[in-house]
Amino acid sequence: MNESAIKARIEQLLHLDTGGGQNANQLLQGTLTLMVTVYGSESHQVGILMHTAKTRHVLEIVKVTHGALENLKAELETGAIGSLRQRIAGDVLTDFIQLARTVLDDPSDKAKNVAAVLTAAAFEDTIRRMGESLAGVVGRGDLQDVIIALKQKGILQSPQLGIAQSYLNFRNHALHAEWEKIDRSSVQSALGFVEELLLKHFQ
Numbered sequence: 001m002n003e004s005a006i007k008a009r010i011e012q013l014l015h016l017d018t019g020g021g022q023n024a025n026q027l028l029q030g031t032l033t034l035m036v037t038v039y040g041s042e043s044h045q046v047g048i049l050m051h052t053a054k055t056r057h058v059l060e061i062v063k064v065t066h067g068a069l070e071n072l073k074a075e076l077e078t079g080a081i082g083s084l085r086q087r088i089a090g091d092v093l094t095d096f097i098q099l100a101r102t103v104l105d106d107p108s109d110k111a112k113n114v115a116a117v118l119t120a121a122a123f124e125d126t127i128r129r130m131g132e133s134l135a136g137v138v139g140r141g142d143l144q145d146v147i148i149a150l151k152q153k154g155i156l157q158s159p160q161l162g163i164a165q166s167y168l169n170f171r172n173h174a175l176h177a178e179w180e181k182i183d184r185s186s187v188q189s190a191l192g193f194v195e196e197l198l199l200k201h202f203q
Contacts, residue, residue: 120174
């Protein structure tokens with residue numbers, strides 16, 4: 001569920017007729033679904049709402065649920081949630097990069113191949129996350145199309161645009177185990193490029 005869909009669902013739930021407690025369960029379930037999607041199932045926000053649902057009267061639950069939706073709406077509109085999500089994604093991808101660099105300390109071809117797969121996965125995920133958050137690209141379409149969308153939005157410009165397009169071949173070779181087409185220097189170069197994108201767009 002992308003951000004615009006979440007906002008639309010918030011508005012639907014806020015305008016759900018809950019007079020006298022009717023539709024309260026639908027309101028609660030819909031709100032929980034949104035909060036799990038945005039914050040995660042183990043989040044503090046979800047825990048509070050679950051506790052409220054178990055311990056309060058239905059009309060109190062409606063009031064608390066409306067408050068949770070209004071807060072979620074405000075956080076989305078101010079960009080607070082998007083910024084947090086970007087930082088978390090950046091941290092995860094940075095871990096991928098660090099692991100790939102550690103693996104590359106081993107001079108064997110097997111280590112090079114493992115590092116290539118890690119780097120290719122980090123490259124693809126970084127581009128897709130950029131496409132979703134910066135260019136409104138959703139779904140798992142062709143990676144080339146995501147790069148084009150980022151170009152059209154002015155996010156990827158020369159020389160980064162050309163470099164990103166050149167690494168499409170690297171990604172394909174790595175994910176299809178075409179090891180003879182990948183050397184150690186290309187892995188190191190791709191790692192550097194992904195790190196550059198992470199520093200610019202996920203910090």
